[in-house]
Amino acid sequence: KEAAAVLHKFYARWNKAYSHVIKGLREIEPDLLVFYNYPKQIRASIYSTNMIESFNNVIKRKAKPKAEFPTEQSLDVFIGIQAMSYNDRYFNRIHKGFGQVQDTLESYFE
Structure with missing residues (x-):
C-alpha cells in the first residue's frame, strides 16, 4: 500500500510533463509492484x-x-x-x- 501511495504521488507530480509515460505506467501498475506480495x-x-x-x-x-x-x-x-x-x-x-x-x-x- 505504501509503495502504491508513493507511485500515485509520482503520477501526480510528473503527469503534466510526461503524460505518455505515466499512462504506460498506469497500464502496467498491477504487475509493477507484484514483487511486494512475496x-x-x-x-x-x-x-x-x-x-x-x-x-x-x-x-x-x-x-x-x-x-x-x-x-x-x-x-x-x-x-x-x-x-x-x-x-x-x-x-x-x-x-x-x-x-x-x-x-x-x-x-x-x-
Missing part, C-alpha cells in the same frame, strides 16, 4: 537481473569462439543446450533468501 527475504532477488546477466555472460563467452552459426536453428539448439547445462550446474543452488522462505513459497503453488 516475502522480504527474496524481493531483492526477484527484481534483480544478476542471474539473467550471469547467464547472458555464459552464452556470450561460449558463443564467441563459434563466431557464426550456419542457421538460426543451430543457434537455437546451442542456446538450448547452454540453458540446460546452466540449469544442471546450479540445480541444487538455493538463491539468497529463498531457503528461509521455502515453505511460504511452496504454499503459493499448492
Whole structure:
C-alpha cells in the first residue's frame, strides 16, 4: 500500500510533463509492484537481473569462439543446450533468501 501511495504521488507530480509515460505506467501498475506480495527475504532477488546477466555472460563467452552459426536453428539448439547445462550446474543452488522462505513459497503453488 505504501509503495502504491508513493507511485500515485509520482503520477501526480510528473503527469503534466510526461503524460505518455505515466499512462504506460498506469497500464502496467498491477504487475509493477507484484514483487511486494512475496516475502522480504527474496524481493531483492526477484527484481534483480544478476542471474539473467550471469547467464547472458555464459552464452556470450561460449558463443564467441563459434563466431557464426550456419542457421538460426543451430543457434537455437546451442542456446538450448547452454540453458540446460546452466540449469544442471546450479540445480541444487538455493538463491539468497529463498531457503528461509521455502515453505511460504511452496504454499503459493499448492
